[in-house]
Amino acid sequence: MSELRQNPMTKEWVIMAADRAKRPNEFGHIHKKHERKVHDELCPFCPGNEHMTPPEVVRIPATEGEGWKLRIVPNKFPALSPECFPAWTIQRTLRSVKGSGAHEVIIESPDHSLCGALLPFENLITVLRTYRERFKQLSENPHIAHVTIFKNHGAGAGTSLEHPHSQVIASPVVSSPLRARFYEAMRHWDEFGECVFCQTLRDELDEDKRIVFNGHEFVAFEPFAARSPFLTHIFPRRHMASFGDVRDSELEELAGVLHNTLWKMHSGLNDPDFNYTIMTAPHHESGTRHYHWYLEIVPRLSEVAGFELGSGTFINTVLPEDAAEFLRKVKIAQTHFANEFAGVV
Amino acid sequence: MSELRQNPMTKEWVIMAADRAKRPNEFGHIHKKHERKVHDELCPFCPGNEHMTPPEVVRIPATEGEGWKLRIVPNKFPALSPECFPAWTIQRTLRSVKGSGAHEVIIESPDHSLCGALLPFENLITVLRTYRERFKQLSENPHIAHVTIFKNHGAGAGTSLEHPHSQVIASPVVSSPLRARFYEAMRHWDEFGECVFCQTLRDELDEDKRIVFNGHEFVAFEPFAARSPFLTHIFPRRHMASFGDVRDSELEELAGVLHNTLWKMHSGLNDPDFNYTIMTAPHHESGTRHYHWYLEIVPRLSEVAGFELGSGTFINTVLPEDAAEFLRKVKIAQTHFANEFAGVV
Numbered sequence: 001m002s003e004l005r006q007n008p009m010t011k012e013w014v015i016m017a018a019d020r021a022k023r024p025n026e027f028g029h030i031h032k033k034h035e036r037k038v039h040d041e042l043c044p045f046c047p048g049n050e051h052m053t054p055p056e057v058v059r060i061p062a063t064e065g066e067g068w069k070l071r072i073v074p075n076k077f078p079a080l081s082p083e084c085f086p087a088w089t090i091q092r093t094l095r096s097v098k099g100s101g102a103h104e105v106i107i108e109s110p111d112h113s114l115c116g117a118l119l120p121f122e123n124l125i126t127v128l129r130t131y132r133e134r135f136k137q138l139s140e141n142p143h144i145a146h147v148t149i150f151k152n153h154g155a156g157a158g159t160s161l162e163h164p165h166s167q168v169i170a171s172p173v174v175s176s177p178l179r180a181r182f183y184e185a186m187r188h189w190d191e192f193g194e195c196v197f198c199q200t201l202r203d204e205l206d207e208d209k210r211i212v213f214n215g216h217e218f219v220a221f222e223p224f225a226a227r228s229p230f231l232t233h234i235f236p237r238r239h240m241a242s243f244g245d246v247r248d249s250e251l252e253e254l255a256g257v258l259h260n261t262l263w264k265m266h267s268g269l270n271d272p273d274f275n276y277t278i279m280t281a282p283h284h285e286s287g288t289r290h291y292h293w294y295l296e297i298v299p300r301l302s303e304v305a306g307f308e309l310g311s312g313t314f315i316n317t318v319l320p321e322d323a324a325e326f327l328r329k330v331k332i333a334q335t336h337f338a339n340e341f342a343g344v345v
Numbered sequence: 346m347s348e349l350r351q352n353p354m355t356k357e358w359v360i361m362a363a364d365r366a367k368r369p370n371e372f373g374h375i376h377k378k379h380e381r382k383v384h385d386e387l388c389p390f391c392p393g394n395e396h397m398t399p400p401e402v403v404r405i406p407a408t409e410g411e412g413w414k415l416r417i418v419p420n421k422f423p424a425l426s427p428e429c430f431p432a433w434t435i436q437r438t439l440r441s442v443k444g445s446g447a448h449e450v451i452i453e454s455p456d457h458s459l460c461g462a463l464l465p466f467e468n469l470i471t472v473l474r475t476y477r478e479r480f481k482q483l484s485e486n487p488h489i490a491h492v493t494i495f496k497n498h499g500a501g502a503g504t505s506l507e508h509p510h511s512q513v514i515a516s517p518v519v520s521s522p523l524r525a526r527f528y529e530a531m532r533h534w535d536e537f538g539e540c541v542f543c544q545t546l547r548d549e550l551d552e553d554k555r556i557v558f559n560g561h562e563f564v565a566f567e568p569f570a571a572r573s574p575f576l577t578h579i580f581p582r583r584h585m586a587s588f589g590d591v592r593d594s595e596l597e598e599l600a601g602v603l604h605n606t607l608w609k610m611h612s613g614l615n616d617p618d619f620n621y622t623i624m625t626a627p628h629h630e631s632g633t634r635h636y637h638w639y640l641e642i643v644p645r646l647s648e649v650a651g652f653e654l655g656s657g658t659f660i661n662t663v664l665p666e667d668a669a670e671f672l673r674k675v676k677i678a679q680t681h682f683a684n685e686f687a688g689v690v
Contacts, residue, residue, distance in 0.1 A: 001426065001443065002423075002424055002425060003442070003444050004425075004442040004517070005441045008439065008440070010521055011520075011524075012520050012521050012522065013518045013519075015444065017422070017424045017444075077362070079347055079362045079652075080347060081346065084346055092548045092551075093541065093544050093545050093548050094548060095350070095353070096350045097348070099347030099360065146656065148651075148656040150650070150655050151651055152650045156648065157648070157651070158648040159650065167651070167652065169656070171349075171656065171658060173349055173351075173358045173658075175657040175658040176356035176357050177357065177657025180521060180657075184521070199437070203437045203439060206437075207439075275651035275654055277651045277655030278655070279655060296654070298651075298654055303501065303502070303503040304649070305495070305497045306502070306643075307424075309620055309622055309643055310622030311491065311514070311516065311523055312520040312523045313518075313523075
């Protein structure tokens with residue numbers, strides 16, 4: 001018999017369809033492992049091809065020798081651009097705003113082959129620090145309402161570019177699904193006097209059925225009402241509304257937990273396409289007590305169909321309890337991980 | 346320069362990314378045309394294989410000879426089932442409900458090959474009448490909060506079964522994205538004293554840039570803030586909150602408009618995967634003045650990526666104005682359409 005579960009943070013309902021369930025190990029065959037080159041001469045993000053991107057906004061030089069460790073460049077076909085003012089036009093029911101904002105690409109490494117889970121721990125710390133700094137910089141613009149940092153890995157997750165990269169989009173508006181999250185969190189605070197994310201994390205730790213990593217500063221878990229197979233949340237234990245407030249010491253542990261989780265998905269689910277996104281309050285609302293930033297990873301193992309589009313209810317065929325148990329059991333290769341994870345796992 | 350547009354019915358923002366745009370005719374090559382058999386002996390929905398499905402709930406006999414024209418059967422792996430009571434469990438933040446409800450398959454024709462756009466007009470009238478009757482029947486159950494009727498066509502739209510079919514899911518809960526639509530519509534009524542859907546339809550007809558079909562009872566158009574390429578709405582002109590209130594005469598025109606629209610997508614976009622869904626108020630709220638049912642068609646021509654998942658903002662690379670112009674120009678084959686459409690086009 002199936003069960004409906006409600007996401008306490010969004011009030012979305014998810015049908016946990018146990019009778020339709022695949023076992024976690026049935027996902028392994030879906031994706032084929034790719035052999036990836038260290039350098040691809042046609043790739044616009046590879047060293048030597050810097051002229052193929054618009055002029056860089058940020059460059060972090062390599063620790064040794066010449067060259068770079070990380071670059072930020074404007075997207076060549078930006079969805080939003082800093083070159084215009086966000087003028088609003090309101091004609092009867094039709095509202096539009098000029099496409100003002102920013103759309104940037106973070107090239108995470110000069111090495112073309114280090115996509116997704118394979119990026120070394122040290123690079124990932126640099127990437128996360130860059131996320132935080134760029135998030136704060138773009139948030140200073142009074143025309144920017146929200147900054148989204150995300151990664152698309154694989155064609156099924158919306159990118160055909162292999163080279164390890166993430167993206168930042170700074171938008172002059174807040175869309176209703178995001179506003180609804182903030183509103184639900186505020187309403188929870190008004191009803192219970194507590195951040196719903198802090199309370200959810202405590203409930204997940206108490207139940208102890210869906211935890212993947214239980215760290216000092218961060219907890220990775222499969223949420224109770226995960227709307228798709230292996231959807232994973234990484235929550236900071238400390239209450240912070242804005243990702244911009246994360247500390248250096250916290251980012252180091254986050255890099256470890258994120259790296260481990262991506263590696264377990266890569267290895268256990270055979271390099272699935274995935275997205276991850278930093279879900280955060282806008283930095284100008286960093287003091288708020290009812291919102292709490294977190295990182296969401298969505299492996300793309302199922303299709304959204306007409307039911308989900310029409311009802312806003314999702315059907316998940318893998319119980320989060322089973323997904324968590326599966327991920328906990330995936331061994332972490334020594335070649336990819338050093339001893340710094342001993343304390344985290 | 347791109348433009349952000351707000352959906353007046355949901356307050357979702359969509360980035361119309363003109364600089365990233367594909368021309369409508371670039372979509373033609375994405376999908377390969379399939380040759381489909383009239384009968385597949387392995388298909389559980391083909392005549393002769395009735396034993397492969399659970400016992401049927403509804404059968405409409407063939408007009409001539411033996412056999413059937415349409416069947417409704419419970420889904421073999423139902424997401425929700427009528428065999429249990431929707432008991433709620435509330436433990437701290439964690440809410441769950443037993444998977445009570447219904448999940449049925451409407452087998453639209455005995456002919457395996459008539460998928461999607463190819464189903465004849467007469468069959469489509471029967472299918473739409475069946476939708477309406479089943480919607481009303483399932484809505485009578487006091488445990489049912491909402492009934493979703495939808496079609497998935499093609500693997501990219503969430504089904505691997507070729508045989509023409511749609512599905513019905515009757516759920517004991519309303520998920521927050523759906524509740525948010527009702528709330529926005531109510532708020533619009535409170536602010537303007539008018540149904541936002543009626544007003545949107547009038548604005549679309551006044552602008553006359555995104556109309557695909559302008560019928561006596563129904564209008565098909567590409568909405569101003571369409572969140573994906575060729576997303577199409579079919580609105581009834583007459584204000585009705587519930588799909589259950591549609592009249593026989595209206596259903597006949599709807600069948601024509603739906604058939605024409607699907608055929609134009611099939612022919613012009615080379616048989617794309619698609620979903621359609623009937624967006625409606627629950628039938629027990631059929632008297633409400635602020636909601637208005639409609640049919641939404643979503644060809645699956647783009648991927649949702651990390652930005653959409655994180656921000657609730659969509660990026661559409663085809664302007665709805667261009668999509669409407671493209672669809673208007675696709676010729677309708679004489680073999681598929683009789684003269685009854687002359688008045689509609």
